[in-house]
Amino acid sequence: DAGVIQSPRHEVTEMGQEVTLRCKPISGHDYLFWYRQTMMRGLELLIYFNNNVPIDDSGMPEDRFSAKMPNASFSTLKIQPSEPRDSAVYFCASQLGGASTDTQYFGPGTRLTVL
Amino acid sequence: GDSVTQMEGPVTLSEEAFLTINCTYTATGYPSLFWYVQYPGEGLQLLLKATKADDKGSNKGFEATYRKETTSFHLEKGSVQVSDSAVYFCALYNAGNMLTFGGGTRLMVKP
Numbered sequence: 001d002a003g004v005i006q007s008p009r010h011e012v013t014e015m016g017q018e019v020t021l022r023c024k025p026i027s028g029h030d031y032l033f034w035y036r037q038t039m040m041r042g043l044e045l046l047i048y049f050n051n052n053v054p055i056d057d058s059g060m061p062e063d064r065f066s067a068k069m070p071n072a073s074f075s076t077l078k079i080q081p082s083e084p085r086d087s088a089v090y091f092c093a094s095q096l097g098g099a100s101t102d103t104q105y106f107g108p109g110t111r112l113t114v115l
Numbered sequence: 116g117d118s119v120t121q122m123e124g125p126v127t128l129s130e131e132a133f134l135t136i137n138c139t140y141t142a143t144g145y146p147s148l149f150w151y152v153q154y155p156g157e158g159l160q161l162l163l164k165a166t167k168a169d170d171k172g173s174n175k176g177f178e179a180t181y182r183k184e185t186t187s188f189h190l191e192k193g194s195v196q197v198s199d200s201a202v203y204f205c206a207l208y209n210a211g212n213m214l215t216f217g218g219g220t221r222l223m224v225k226p
Contacts, residue, residue: 106158
């Protein structure tokens with residue numbers, strides 16, 4: 001298996017632009033997670049899906065952030081409009097099931113820079 | 116709510132030194148405990164895990180034992196290598212399908 005795939009790996013954009021980050025989870029995994037990592041705040045869970053349905057989006061910073069999972073093999077995280085404080089590394093992770101013994105598998109991340 | 120506390124880094128060691136990274140947790144019930152490692156420019160990878168009290172997780176020479184009495188899951192390795200330089204995250208998984216991560220500890224190993 002190719003693992004969790006994220007694109008793009010790097011994104012540089014200007015303040016006010018729309019940014020879309022993409023994720024392909026491991027085939028057969030029922031759970032998908034979006035995280036943000038910064039030096040100041042560490043690793044934060046933004047939102048997670050179970051069987052394509054958003055379960056908990058309490059970590060989404062504000063209305064400028066939205067996430068979708070139209071099917072089991074694809075998810076997007078969109079920021080509109082982007083701001084410099086959104087600069088971070090965004091990780092997608094997937095998990096087979098909801099058991100506490102299951103492992104989350106992380107993608108390589110998208111490094112976002114908003115100028 | 117659940118929380119994980121790790122020792123702050125960076126931890127700087129010479130090659131072949133003994134490593135300990137402390138991790139303690141607060142949780143209700145019986146969480147599973149994990150150590151993840153993040154190498155430069157990469158995502159997090161599972162290093163080891165333990166799912167019940169007194170379990171020992173091990174991988175690549177690293178070990179950690181689930182100590183319920185002290186609510187700890189300290190990471191150890193007997194002889195570190197330069198290639199072990201990375202950021203290490205302790206995490207717990209409890210009811211709610213979410214991992215709770217510690218703040219991460221950067222390890223730097225010098226030749």
